[in-house]
Amino acid sequence: xxxxxxGAGTLAQELVRQLQAVDHDRRIVIYSRSExxxxxxxxxxxxxxxxxxxxxxxxxxxxxxxxxxxxxxxTVIHTAALKRIEVCQYNPQEAIKTNxxxxxxxxxxxxxMGVHKVMMISTDKAVESISCYxxxxxxxxxxxxxxxxxxxVTRVSVVRYANVRGSNGSVLTIWxxxxxxxxxxxxxxxxxTRMWITxxxxxxxxxxxxxxxxxxxIFIPHCDCESLLQLKQNYHFGYKTVVTGLRSxxxxxxxxxxxxxxxxxxxxEDGSYIIFPFQHDWRSHWDYRGTRVPxxxxxxxxxxxxxxx
Numbered sequence: 335x336x337x338x339x340x341g342a343g344t345l346a347q348e349l350v351r352q353l354q355a356v357d358h359d360r361r362i363v364i365y366s367r368s369e370x371x372x373x374x375x376x377x378x379x380x381x382x383x384x385x386x387x388x389x390x391x392x393x394x395x396x397x398x399x400x401x402x403x404x405x406x407x408x409t410v411i412h413t414a415a416l417k418r419i420e421v422c423q424y425n426p427q428e429a430i431k432t433n434x435x436x437x438x439x440x441x442x443x444x445x446x447m448g449v450h451k452v453m454m455i456s457t458d459k460a461v462e463s464i465s466c467y468x469x470x471x472x473x474x475x476x477x478x479x480x481x482x483x484x485x486x487v488t489r490v491s492v493v494r495y496a497n498v499r500g501s502n503g504s505v506l507t508i509w510x511x512x513x514x515x516x517x518x519x520x521x522x523x524x525x526x527t528r529m530w531i532t533x534x535x536x537x538x539x540x541x542x543x544x545x546x547x548x549x550x551x552i553f554i555p556h557c558d559c560e561s562l563l564q565l566k567q568n569y570h571f572g573y574k575t576v577v578t579g580l581r582s583x584x585x586x587x588x589x590x591x592x593x594x595x596x597x598x599x600x601x602x603e604d605g606s607y608i609i610f611p612f613q614h615d616w617r618s619h620w621d622y623r624g625t626r627v628p629x630x631x632x633x634x635x636x637x638x639x640x641x642x643x
Contacts, residue, residue, distance in 0.1 A: 489549030
């Protein structure tokens, strides 16, 4: 299997770590626009030789460069995106160019180059979105699912998960910097709840979903749920806290499956979920794996129990 991974962030690095642990002979191409991130990755993941790892500078906005990167590739994992909510909110045109048009380039290039599988990485912010970032990811999901009707070779699916513990820019890294500087920890609202997944679990779930995908599914892993106050107590118990209040582009609680999506959502034995597409012109029938969740069910961070079984 020859794999192209767009982006060089937390998930991309953990994917390389786990993929190489399984098969050192696997060829992996890292495609990203950040030469600094690639330089930092090379320290842990050397290029060439027995590793089968290659780094290519390029932007997902560049369709022709993507096609070159996908030569002899049979699997693409698309992690690259503009992810900072406030940055996307202030620069919506740039968020659209990367998260929507760039994602379309990835899928279109994969189809044109005969790639077999494409896994797009999404976020809970795409569900019932109120931010530019979430909206661009929701558009990406829709195009990814619809793109299955454009090819008889290329299949495209989505993995949608929540906040990654300790990833760049996460609340935990912000708190660590505040503690190191002797500053109080800032919390927007103590009642705010969020869903969390480790980078190890996120990467493992993406790899597992690649094996299971048939094209058009949205795969959702089981995520832990905590309030920000619980999270703060677990990591920095007793440290002084300052409540800043919700920003206009923030939700008090997050959702991974909406009640509308629940009509097509099936719970899996491992605690994960699959949302099947409402249309599937590329398949004559569909094997709905798992147990259908109840009508009106919602997978949200403020719910005490998520598994409907």
